[in-house]
Amino acid sequence: MDKKDKSSVPYLMSFSGSSPEDVEHAKSFWRSLNLHPPLESRLVSADIRQRLRVATVRPKNDELAIECPASENERFMKQAHEQEKADERIKYRALAQQREQVLNLLYRQRAQRMAKEMISRNHR
Structure with a gap:
């Protein structure tokens, strides 16, 4: 794997020596995924009440x-x-x-x- 074309999108990886069809499939796959970090690693969570009410x-x-x-x-x-x-x-x-x-x-x-x-x- 080589890092190419850093100017368009940071941290974008492309496969060298792969067919353009495989590259398109890989791009569409990674665009379709929206990975969130696990709940424990988040600093703020909507599920957990983190602030007490102010008197x-x-x-x-x-x-x-x-x-x-x-x-x-x-x-x-x-x-x-x-x-x-x-x-x-x-x-x-x-x-x-x-x-x-x-x-x-x-x-x-x-x-x-x-x-x-x-x-x-x-x-x-």
Whole structure:
């Protein structure tokens, strides 16, 4: 292979000693191909997001407006959580009182039964 005719197209190669028909076939073949480098060798790729979005700087008034609803929301959620805790405490206190009442009733019934058994033992 010899490099010929560098003035028309750079890096163009031609075959010396080949028939003009073979040269035309080779030229048409190389013109038809459009070879791209592999994706890894490219510096920039359309498939890969290479840049991060740039954060916008907001004025301080907007920051305060955004923070206020968030703090109101947090305050509301905290109040709701505290209310749920209070309701739960009330429920457990009611259950404890009911349990205490049941235990007192059982104690009284036991005492009455024991008293009746003492009376019946005396009559046997």
